[in-house]
Amino acid sequence: MAERTVIGGVGRVLRPDPHRCGRCALAGLKFLRCLSEGEAAFVRDLKRGEMTFDPGSLILHEGEEADSLYTVVSGWAIRYKTLADARRQILKFVLPGDFLGLQSSIFAAAEHSVEALTEVRTCVFLRKRFWEMQERHPQLGYEMVWVAASDEQHLDAALLSVGQRSALERAAYLLLDLYIRAEERELVVNETVLFPFNQQHLADALGLSLVHTNKVIGRLRTMKLIKWEGRAFQLLDRAGMEAVAKWEARANAVPRAFL
Amino acid sequence: MAERTVIGGVGRVLRPDPHRCGRCALAGLKFLRCLSEGEAAFVRDLKRGEMTFDPGSLILHEGEEADSLYTVVSGWAIRYKTLADARRQILKFVLPGDFLGLQSSIFAAAEHSVEALTEVRTCVFLRKRFWEMQERHPQLGYEMVWVAASDEQHLDAALLSVGQRSALERAAYLLLDLYIRAEERELVVNETVLFPFNQQHLADALGLSLVHTNKVIGRLRTMKLIKWEGRAFQLLDRAGMEAVAKWEARANAVPRAFL
DNA sequence: CGCGACTTTGAGGAATTTCAATAGGCGTGG
DNA sequence: CCACGCCTATTGAAATTCCTCAAAGTCGCG
Structure with missing residues (x-):
């Protein structure tokens, strides 16, 4: 019954045995509503x-x-x-x-x-x-x-x-976005997310070269905003990141049904 | 009955008096289907x-x-x-x-x-x-x-x-896209579209500075790919533009109903 | 004619890319 | 267990692209 979902080879359990909406691992996430x-x-x-x-x-x-x-x-x-x-x-x-x-x-x-x-x-x-x-x-x-x-x-x-933010802002924004989305999905454990991608992926998302992406991440580290070793990512200073990222609160949406 | 739609202050008639779908100026555009x-x-x-x-x-x-x-x-x-x-x-x-x-x-x-x-x-x-x-x-x-x-x-x-194309490619791509979309809407007359925007708008869409946008457009002109005087835009060499823009054919979609 | 909005051009500087080399981690085969 | 190869991360330096600043040019309009 307690279904185990293994992510990225790392043995972490995602919601075993949800209560109402069936056996789906997604059940219970706040931004999803249950089906009638x-x-x-x-x-x-x-x-x-x-x-x-x-x-x-x-x-x-x-x-x-x-x-x-x-x-x-x-x-x-x-x-x-x-x-x-x-x-x-x-x-x-x-x-x-x-x-x-x-x-x-x-x-x-x-x-x-x-x-x-x-x-x-x-x-x-x-x-x-x-x-x-x-x-x-x-x-x-x-x-x-x-x-x-x-x-x-x-x-x-x-x-x-990609169009308007500088490289630093852009990197901060994306990392923050990923962190928050991971959080919503209960993928953050001990303040840490396991990012299953490398800097080349990040570069391709940011529209930056690999080398520059690396340097910009280095700067975010130096600024003590994030920690990122191996695959483990931590947000050290959320307010600081939001400031650098020129973050703007996002609209709250009505939960959607999951399919 | 023959309804006249004036665009951008320039007295051009867009489909007066369509046949089936009512009096709407949109009727007849290829990518729109009529309502039952x-x-x-x-x-x-x-x-x-x-x-x-x-x-x-x-x-x-x-x-x-x-x-x-x-x-x-x-x-x-x-x-x-x-x-x-x-x-x-x-x-x-x-x-x-x-x-x-x-x-x-x-x-x-x-x-x-x-x-x-x-x-x-x-x-x-x-x-x-x-x-x-x-x-x-x-x-x-x-x-x-x-x-x-x-x-x-x-x-x-x-x-x-914006993420991957160079400034020149990007400008070419956007102008080509606008031209084609205008064409689909029958806004191209005598091979010419009237663009109701200025270079600052273009810059803001491309994620480039105004000055650089201007220089890039200048290059497209020099290359004899486009002509753009005042508001009148012409595509001089479509194949050439497609090449510069790294254009890729777009999927044909089923027409949608207009509302 | 003169103003305002937009375009064009030049020059210097900053951001970003490319090239090149080094370093670390990890798995495999010897 | 070590050596090697491969992949990823890091760093430095030169080259290029793009940006900012500044000024001049064009055009329409009152």
């Missing part, structure tokens, strides 16, 4: 199964048709786009609770790729049957708009960051 | 009215609650976010057929602003009644997911651009 009985039944029916991806494997592939949608249950991934000459822009670090493939449910082919950074466990839904949901459970259909709008907000913020 | 009779009736009911914004006025205001949603019928606008110290990132140039306020229909307050560049005519819908649509016309609800996903793709591309 009718919804849950429908979703169970809609659900095609579960799929686990190894680190490094592709969940979605740029330019390829996808007939599936995924809810990430555990693990980290990156969503990115590339240019022909291999420059890569990481659009988002994907965490548990994030939804993948909405775009490809509208456009035949995904325009971006998603790669697992750790082992990633997902729930899989069939794209074809997806719009049926709109009809039978409008509330769930509405949640899809929620997901899309919420993704868009995150992208807006990222674009603001 | 039932849908149209519902939308007429949902519709609160029309609203025209003067150049420079705000359609949505960052941090403010909005109880309305808008479909842009004619005119240009910019959607942007700002930092406390007034740095501004333009997230998107808004054109006819674009939908505004979806995010604020989910989150109480908009996290971005939208400012009219020209006179902007819109159809206005009440946010509160919006989710009713999900129930009564699931197909239309689905279109909202379409809109959101499509916006997101555009943002993905913009982030890739």
Whole structure:
């Protein structure tokens, strides 16, 4: 019963045996609401199964048709786009609770790729049957708009960051964002998150070179704002980070149903 | 009957008197499908009215609650976010057929602003009644997911651009994108579009300084890729622009219903 | 004509990239 | 157990891109 979810090879338990919403590891996260009985039944029916991806494997592939949608249950991934000459822009670090493939449910082919950074466990839904949901459970259909709008907000913020913030501000902003999102997902233990990515990933998300990214992180360390050794990341001075990052409070959103 | 829509102060007629889908100036655009009779009736009911914004006025205001949603019928606008110290990132140039306020229909307050560049005519819908649509016309609800996903793709591309492309590539990419979107909306006449924005706007969208933006545009001119005098913009060498911009074909999407 | 808004140009400086080299950690094979 | 190779992090230095400052030029308009 007490289901164990192992993240990134490090044996940490994520919510064994949730109480109300079924056996899902996501149950209980504050920004997710539980499904009603009718919804849950429908979703169970809609659900095609579960799929686990190894680190490094592709969940979605740029330019390829996808007939599936995924809810990430555990693990980290990156969503990115590339240019022909291999420059890569990481659009988002994907965490548990994030939804993948909405775009490809509208456009035949995904325009971006998603790669697992750790082992990633997902729930899989069939794209074809997806719009049926709109009809039978409008509330769930509405949640899809929620997901899309919420993704868009995150992208807006990222674009603001890459377009307007200096390298230092930008790095601080991204690390803070990741920390907070990890916190919401209860991935912070002893004030520490295990980041399953390296500085090259960070560089690709920030639109900076690897070398400069490294130097900027060094500065955040020197400023005693963060600690980051191996994979273990700590936020030493949140207020300081917010100041450097030009952080702005984010709008509180209504919790969304999890699928 | 033959309704005349004036854009940006320049007396150009945009589809007077469309045939099937009512009197809307958007009717007939290739990427929009017409509404069914039932849908149209519902939308007429949902519709609160029309609203025209003067150049420079705000359609949505960052941090403010909005109880309305808008479909842009004619005119240009910019959607942007700002930092406390007034740095501004333009997230998107808004054109006819674009939908505004979806995010604020989910989150109480908009996290971005939208400012009219020209006179902007819109159809206005009440946010509160919006989710009713999900129930009564699931197909239309689905279109909202379409809109959101499509916006997101555009943002993905913009982030890739700002994060990875050089100043020259980035400028070429944005101008090409604007040209193509204008073309889809039948705003290109005699191979010419009237751009209602200045180089500062462009700079704020590219994440570049005004001066550097100017120099980069100068280079595109010297390369005989574009012509841009006053407000009139021409694409002289599309293939050349695509090459410089590292352009990649975009996925064809199913047309969406217009609201 | 003169003002205001926008564009263009030059020059110096700061931020960031590229190149190059070193260092540390970790796993594998000998 | 050690040596080696590979991957990642770190550092220094030169090269380039982009930014800021400053000034001049253009254009429309009252």
